[in-house]
Amino acid sequence: MNPSRRRFITRSVGFLAAAGAAAGATRAEATDPPDVPLSMKTPGAGMSAYGSPARYEGKVTREFIRSQPGTTGSGASRTPLESLEGMITPSGLHFERHHSGVPDIDPQTHRLLIHGLVKRSLIFSVADLLRYPLVSRIHFLECSGNSQLLYQPTPPNLTAGETHGLVSCSEWTGVPLRLLLGEAGVEPGASWILAEGADAAAMSRSIPMAKAMDDAILALFQNGERLRPENGYPVRLFLPGWEGNMSVKWLRRLKVVSAPVMTKDETSRYTDLQADGTSLMFTYPMGVKSLITRPSHGMTVPGAGLHQISGIAWSGNGTIRTVEVSTDGAKTWTKAPLVAPVLPRALTRFRLPWKWDGTAAVLKSRATDDTGAVQPERDRFIAEHGNNATFHFHGIQAWSVAASGEVKHVYA
Amino acid sequence: MSTRDLVGVALVLALGGCAGTQMSSGAIESPNLGRAATLAQIAGWDVSVGPDGAGLPPGGGTPAAGAVVYVQKCQACHGVKGAGQPNDRLVGGQGTLASKAPVRTIGSYWPYATTIFDYVRRAMPYLQPHSLTDDEVYAVTAYLLHLNGIIGENDEMTARTLPRVKMPNASNFIVVYPSR
Numbered sequence: 001m002n003p004s005r006r007r008f009i010t011r012s013v014g015f016l017a018a019a020g021a022a023a024g025a026t027r028a029e030a031t032d033p034p035d036v037p038l039s040m041k042t043p044g045a046g047m048s049a050y051g052s053p054a055r056y057e058g059k060v061t062r063e064f065i066r067s068q069p070g071t072t073g074s075g076a077s078r079t080p081l082e083s084l085e086g087m088i089t090p091s092g093l094h095f096e097r098h099h100s101g102v103p104d105i106d107p108q109t110h111r112l113l114i115h116g117l118v119k120r121s122l123i124f125s126v127a128d129l130l131r132y133p134l135v136s137r138i139h140f141l142e143c144s145g146n147s148q149l150l151y152q153p154t155p156p157n158l159t160a161g162e163t164h165g166l167v168s169c170s171e172w173t174g175v176p177l178r179l180l181l182g183e184a185g186v187e188p189g190a191s192w193i194l195a196e197g198a199d200a201a202a203m204s205r206s207i208p209m210a211k212a213m214d215d216a217i218l219a220l221f222q223n224g225e226r227l228r229p230e231n232g233y234p235v236r237l238f239l240p241g242w243e244g245n246m247s248v249k250w251l252r253r254l255k256v257v258s259a260p261v262m263t264k265d266e267t268s269r270y271t272d273l274q275a276d277g278t279s280l281m282f283t284y285p286m287g288v289k290s291l292i293t294r295p296s297h298g299m300t301v302p303g304a305g306l307h308q309i310s311g312i313a314w315s316g317n318g319t320i321r322t323v324e325v326s327t328d329g330a331k332t333w334t335k336a337p338l339v340a341p342v343l344p345r346a347l348t349r350f351r352l353p354w355k356w357d358g359t360a361a362v363l364k365s366r367a368t369d370d371t372g373a374v375q376p377e378r379d380r381f382i383a384e385h386g387n388n389a390t391f392h393f394h395g396i397q398a399w400s401v402a403a404s405g406e407v408k409h410v411y412a
Numbered sequence: 413m414s415t416r417d418l419v420g421v422a423l424v425l426a427l428g429g430c431a432g433t434q435m436s437s438g439a440i441e442s443p444n445l446g447r448a449a450t451l452a453q454i455a456g457w458d459v460s461v462g463p464d465g466a467g468l469p470p471g472g473g474t475p476a477a478g479a480v481v482y483v484q485k486c487q488a489c490h491g492v493k494g495a496g497q498p499n500d501r502l503v504g505g506q507g508t509l510a511s512k513a514p515v516r517t518i519g520s521y522w523p524y525a526t527t528i529f530d531y532v533r534r535a536m537p538y539l540q541p542h543s544l545t546d547d548e549v550y551a552v553t554a555y556l557l558h559l560n561g562i563i564g565e566n567d568e569m570t571a572r573t574l575p576r577v578k579m580p581n582a583s584n585f586i587v588v589y590p591s592r
Contacts, residue, residue, distance in 0.1 A: 068498075068499050068500075068538075069489075069498035069499060070488075070489060070498055070499065070538075071499075071538055071539075074538070099535075100535060100538065100541070113449055113453070113454065113457055114446065115449055115454050115458070120446070120448065121448065121449040121454055122446025122447065122448065122449060123446060123447050123448075123449045123453070124445065124446050124447075128445040128446070131443050131445060132442065132443060132445070133440050133441070133442075176440065179440060179442045180442075180446070182442065183442055183444055183446050184446065194460050196459075196460065200535065200538075200541050201534070201535045201541075202459065202534035202535055202541070204460060204534070208589060208590065210590070252457070253457055253458075255458065255460060257462065259462065259463075259464075260463075261460050261461070261462050261463075261530070262462065262463045262523070262524045262526065262527055263460070263527065263530060263531070264527055264530070264531040264535075267522055267523050267524060267527050267585075268516065268518075268521055268522050268527065271585065273509060273514060273516070275510065276510055277509035277510030277514075277584060278584045278585070278586055279509075279521075279584060279585050279586065280585075280586050280588050281585045281586060281587050281588060282587050282588050282589035283588045283589070284588075284589055387512070388509075388514050
């Protein structure tokens with residue numbers, strides 16, 4: 001047998017991804033016993049300085065959202081959620097959203113300035129920050145524009161990642177912001193902080209002092225290694241549970257002030273236009289949300305029988321308490337087991353067995369967090385907020401499964 | 413750091429250990445490494461402008477002066493007179509926000525005129541941010557406000573006049589934090 005053809009062995013997974021390596025490829029003979037696999041007949045490759053995914057997984061990549069015409073780096077890229085498992089997103093697949101590209105910042109030259117309504121205006125080098133007591137937290141980060149295609153009147157013909165992939169989850173390690181604010185000495189009446197990046201957009205947002213003193217960190221590490229450039233190297237603000245752009249990357253300045261600065265990205269953008277023409281402003285926490293990632297749009301369920309449904313749930317307001325799954329279009333719901341650890345403001349994996357009888361089905365998941373907030377049905381969410389809000393969509397996602405096994409995005 | 417400081421930190425840790433839960437739940441010791449920033453250093457970096465005008469520099473500009481800058485530096489991306497294409501439309505759209513096809517521009521949507529100055533100065537033109545003078549930023553701001561029918565054609569924008577400009581959509585924003 002031609003060894004190269006053995007690469008196209010159909011994987012014994014429950015669902016075949018249309019975009020994945022297996023589907024559409026020539027179905028080749030497996031190296032069934034008693035044949036000895038080729039990999040055992042010659043020594044393998046040597047070590048590598050920095051590991052990469054298996055070459056057969058080369059299609060599992062971020063999917064780009066086009067930048068503004070005539071510019072680079074003013075767009076986004078989405079995490080391929082349908083290809084991932086567990087709760088942690090590999091750093092190289094963490095979604096991106098940049099407002100003027102990824103700056104190349106030498107940590108030796110980078111500085112953080114804290115000033116404004118403080119007793120002492122202070123400058124920190126990155127080496128300084130690395131000497132502070134570090135904390136580590138596992139949290140999701142979600143762009144407030146995630147899932148915005150579901151505001152459209154017709155369901156997008158796109159995969160789970162292409163639709164909802166502006167959410168990722170990492171272990172973030174850094175310095176509690178309140179330590180540095182304590183050192184600077186916040187003046188009475190100082191209730192906001194302007195955070196500003198060292199990118200060409202000088203991305204800036206006003207942060208409430210209460211959040212800064214609560215759980216905000218200046219992140220230096222992501223999933224054990226120093227931040228990736230596209231995630232804010234050498235230092236970013238991280239605000240657990242709140243809309244992603246507030247966690248300002250490439251952080252260079254924190255100005256303590258008495259009122260919001262009303263920057264472009266908290267007025268003309270990242271405000272939620274309602275059906276009546278008014279807009280909601282400062283809608284910080286990301287709402288309780290869940291999503292079945294497998295099976296999902298673009299996959300084919302390979303025949304009736306036992307399968308596993310897998311998905312993710314998260315809430316910017318707390319910890320996921322329950323996820324219910326329906327396979328009959330929300331007529332009946334079953335509680336899905338949550339996969340430990342279940343952490344506040346982190347992606348929570350749920351999985352449950354599904355015996356598919358081979359007839360048409362509609363799959364949905366519905367999350368509830370520990371504040372009691374329940375993920376709303378899409379039609380209810382749209383009725384409340386209209387189709388123009390752009391941001392903070394967190395309604396229920398429905399996937400239809402045809403008798404053929406084909407999975408599609410539907411509004412149901 | 414001196415040996416004496418090291419001893420001090422160690423002593424605090426030791427005491428904290430003796431005190432049991434007091435150390436684990438109490439304040440974290442900080443190494444206090446920040447060095448003092450001078451006023452000149454702060455002035456070089458403090459580019460933000462608040463809605464009350466705090467941070468606006470001296471200088472000024474008129475719509476006529478702004479039109480000249482706009483044609484040279486902005487029009488290629490934002491179209492003739494802010495009509496948009498290939499990038500964001502900056503003018504018009506008033507009265508569309510409650511419709512099926514809302515047009516969000518400076519004139520129809522932005523709640524504060526100061527934000528135009530702040531954003532243009534920090535981030536525009538896209539390919540050459542920080543290349544305009546403060547007078548040019550004032551002028552472009554004035555031009556965009558005039559194109560949207562918000563100020564008159566001879567109204568000069570300065571640190572005094574810009575914060576006083578009333579934006580048409582300002583009263584339609586509902587601040588959610590911290591009540592939700």
